[in-house]
Each structure stands twice: as C-alpha cells, then as structure tokens.
Amino acid sequence: MMKVPKSFLWGGATADFQFEGGFNEGGRGLSTHDFETDGSVENPRGITYKLPDGSIGRARSSFFFHDSLPDGAIPVILENEYYPSHKAVDHFHHYKEDIELMAGMGFNVYRFSICWSRIFPTGEESEPNEAGLKFYDDLISELEKHGMQPLITIHHDELPMNLAEKYDGWSSRKTIDLYLNYCRVLFERFGSRCKYWLTFNEINAVRGFTSCGTHKADNQTHYNAVHNMFLASAQAVKLGHEMMPGSMFGAMYASSGIYPATCKPEDVFASMQFRRETLFFIDVMARGYYPNYSRDLLNRRGVTLKIESGDDQILKDGALDFVSFSYYRSNTVSSTTELRTIGGDPNPYLKQTPWGWGIDALGLRYVLNEFYDRYQKPLFIVENGLGAIDQVESDGSINDDYRIDFLRDHLKAMVEAMEIDGVECLGYTMWAPIDLVSLSTGEMKKRYGFIYVDMDDKGNGSLKRSKKKSYDWMKHVIETSGESLWEK
C-alpha cells in the first residue's frame, strides 16, 4: 500500500467572494464580483449595468462567457436581483466554526483568498483598512490554534470596483503598482505566519470585468491585461522573497487534461496547439519568459502586446517557486475544436458530472506528470473536487458516496504519480471543504463540501453546517497518509 510523506499538506480551498460574504461590513469596499448576479447553466450569470439613457442591461460573466460591457455602461446593484457574493455562505461570521470543522478532518493547511477591497476599499488608500487586516489576522490565529497553516491567494478573480471603473482594471500599469502596494501590506502583516502564497488564481481562465476589471473582453484588451498581471506576479514574487526569506510563490493554473480526439495527425497537432493556448500563461510565470510559440499564438489572435523595456527582466526575476493548479476534468480536442484558453470537447469514454464535466482520475496523474516534466518544479494541487447535488435524508444525514468515489480515485492517482512516477507534489487542497457558491453558475446546489451548508440558490436557509458521510472518510484518509485509499 502506498502513502504520502508525513510532511504532505492536506487541506481545503475557498475563495472570498464565494465563501466569505460580509460585503458591506468591516469597512470592506465594493469588489467587481459584487455586481455579478446568480445564474445557472441555461441562464448564465452576469454583470448588471445602467446605460446613459437610463436603460438597464446585463453582460454575461461566467467562467465560459465573458461579454464586453457596452460603451457608457456603469455597473449597478439592482433591488430585484440576487448577488451571491454579498452574503455568500457567511464565513465572515462563521469562520471559527468553519475552521474547527476543517481541523476535525486533520487538515494542516487551508487555502483562502484575501479580498483586496477588504484591505484597500478603493484599492488606492494610503493606509490599509485595519478592520480588514484584523479579520484575516483572527482567521490565521484560529488556524494556528488548530495546527493549520495558511496558503493565501492574493488575487482570486476580482479587484476593487474603483480600480475597474477608474483605470479599467488590469488594462493599466497603475493597477500593478496598487497590487504591489497591497502585497507589501499583506507580506508585512502576515509574512511571518504564511509560507505559501499564490499571486493569481486560474490565470488562464480570467477575462473581462469581474476577474480583470476590464470593460472589454476582446483579445487585445485581454492579453494586455494578462501581460500586466504577469508583471505584477513577477514583482510580487521578488518582493515576497526579499521581505519573507523562505517564502514560496505559486500562481494557479486551471488545468483540465487535454487529449487528442483521435490519433489522426491533425487532431494530435490541434491538441498540442490547444494545450499551448492554456499552458501559455503558466509557462510565462513559471519559466519567467514568453515561450517560443507565443508569437504565433498572439498573431493568430490579432494581439500586439504593449511590452516596455525592462519587462523581460522583471519576468525573469520573478519566476514562480512552485506550480499550483486546479484539476476537475479532462476534454478532447480535434482539428475542428475552437482554440480557447480553457475547455475542449467531451470525451465519450468518460462519465460526466451533472454539470457536464468529464470525470477522469487518471487524467490527474497524467497532468501531474506533464507539469513536472515541463517545469521540474514542485507541484501543488490547490483545487480538485466534485460539484454534485446532495440529498438531505429525513434523519439529516447526507450519503455522498459519489463524492467519496470521486475523491478516492483522484487521490489514488495523485499518490501513484508521487510514489510510482516520482512527481514532487507538496500538497492537496480540496475544493471546497464547506459548500459554497459556484463560480461558473452562481448556484448553491452545485455542492463540493465535506460539510453541508443549509442555503439555497437564492440565499435562503439557516446557514447551519452539517457533516456529510465524506467527512469521516476524508479524516481517515488523512490520518493514514492516504494508505486507507486502498482499503476494500
């Protein structure tokens, strides 16, 4: 039976706008996600806005659709809409209970994101908001009390609304300076208590208003914004290393596995190209330079990057220490698949989740090997899990055997990659240990947790937390360092 070393980091991952809530408490400023409605697969969530003539509209803003806002549109919060980030599942008021529940499974790490507008409400104050810093201080103290260490995401797909409105978000180099100012405050305040940092979340999946603060979502705007994020990340890494010797920096990559749809050479070539569309982002950040194929990639998209002298050196000086990624599914690519930065076509050999994500545990072992071969840097699986509809039985129990099956297969694949293939993997933070709002659809019924939260898609419910069957199962996996995964 195989197992992971005792030093392995086991934990869970969340994002503030999906979990925290308290959007108008503790001096927090508005964030781009606060303008994003709920939604569903059929009716994508969107940003609500007002036009100069007073008319109201909505631009799609889900994981897969990123509409540009029309000229003159000003995002607004409307009375008759539901905005999930405002309350989320109210971790803001439940963090002690939530951390105790996580610790009960034996977690030794917890990945969470800091809400930029909780620290700098408009992104440009000269002094940070002390109440915001105190919230995360208290949260980290609670983790330490339970023997857990933080893994902090500095920028999880959102930024202060003011920076989107005033500077068009990551379109502007001004946002880099403000991000670095925000980083400096975090490093000063939490640097002695946090070793692992992620500069950006799912860098290949961000686009448009919510995640980049750009009003337009076209390729030119997008890749320029991403170039600025690369520069910001690299400078944050350098600053972090200077301020916190021994700190380790990653950035998060949304990594669905990609297979050629057939062995037809055109399909195999297309799948390599598709892979490059997505790996492009982490190639730059992990290696510290634009890869050879980027010229063709950007040309095909009609993009001319606004590169300034000195940018190359900045990228080089701030390469990541480790590569972290999310893994939920795999897809196929043929010569007719549209080249995108995420996604692909369904794989007929795989079962799918109710949200159409192909379940592929071996794919996790595949990507672990692929990334380790490519970067030769330690890896960290910072998101993996199953979004499913859970049934609460009349006695209150939740028998989520499907989640146990999913996690068992994926964790076995991870241990095999480490023990058989020799991949270095620092840890695994499951998404999301406590039910929270879905990023792509804004639904609550797409649940990932070991812990159930009583709340529906429109925010109704007691918010009571209760353990699912998978809770004790995961506890046993962690206490046996993964050996129990092979128990019959």
Ligand code: BGP
């Ligand atoms: C990743 C995000 C998370 C999370 C997860 C699951 O893209 O980093 O924020 O939400 O995907 O996706 P979803 O919530 O859409 O099921």
